[in-house]
Amino acid sequence: MIRVLLADDEAMIRTGVRALLATDAELDVVAEASDGRAAVDLALAHRPDVALLDIRMPRLDGLDAAEEILRDAPSVGVAMLxxxxxxxxxxxxLRVGALGFLLKSGDPRELLAGVHAVAAGGAYLSPSIAHRVIAHARHGFARGADAHAKVGGLTEREREVLGLLAAGLSNAQIARRLHLVEGTVKGHVSAILVRLGAANRVQAAIIAHEAGVSGGQHG
Structure with a gap:
């Protein structure tokens, strides 16, 4: 069972999201918050698998809440909704380490897929904003960087792992796909982040897309 913390200052939104999550038998909303400070407190108390946070909330906005949660409870996967x-x-x-960025206006299936991906240690970005994330990468942390050159410095196995990581797979899923033990995949991911100069899996995935890497193939 995937344990979810839901935080949004609008009761109607919380009700709707909770109802949607309830359609998936593997998801369980264990706590709800109407402001960012309460979200942090509940995340530390319940240690959910996923904290689903609105951005604009009173007392503490969702991004500040995400930063505190990831600092004090790094095992919690954070997704912004x-x-x-x-x-x-x-x-x-991306800078604070959120693994998911989902739009309320998106397909409901995206929300369910995103929660599952983040709970598994993967990353998920709403397809409708993926191009904006890549545009940010060009002008933000990846500005002036040659993604092709960075990826070119990886081993063939690391490029395979990067491609699957960019597709949103967790370490366990990558291990099964490549017939490796999960610890080996974790080591590859750590090495990839260092070689790419990426702070987290989402940044590594963006660099992979910039370089045309997907599904374990190097473009």
Whole structure:
């Protein structure tokens, strides 16, 4: 069972999201918060698998809440669920280490897929904003960097792992796909992040897309 913390200051939104999550038998909303400070407190108390956070909330916004949660409870996977897909929000979410960025206006199936991906240690970005994330990468942390050159410095196995990571697979899923033990995959991912100069899996995935790497293939 995937344990979810849901935080949104609008009761109607919380009700709707909770109802959607309830359609998946593997998801269980263990706590709800109407502001960012309560979200942090509940995340530390319940240690959910996924904290699903709105960005604009009273007392503490969702991005500040995400930063505190990831600092004090790094095992919690954080996904932002928001109406706003502005570049500054996307950039900050990536900087603090959120693994998911989902739009409330997106396909409901995206929300379910995103929660599952983040719970498994993977990353998920709403397809409708993926191009904006890549645009941010060009002008943000990857500005002036040659993604092809960075990826070219990886071993063939690391490129395979990077491609699957970029597709949103978790370490366990990559291990099964490549017939490796999970610890080996974890080692490859750590090496990839260092070689690419990426702070987290989402940044590595963006660099992979910039370099044309997907599904374990190097373009």
């Amino acid at each position: 928001t109406t706003f897909g502005e570049d500054e929000y996307i950039a900050r979410a």
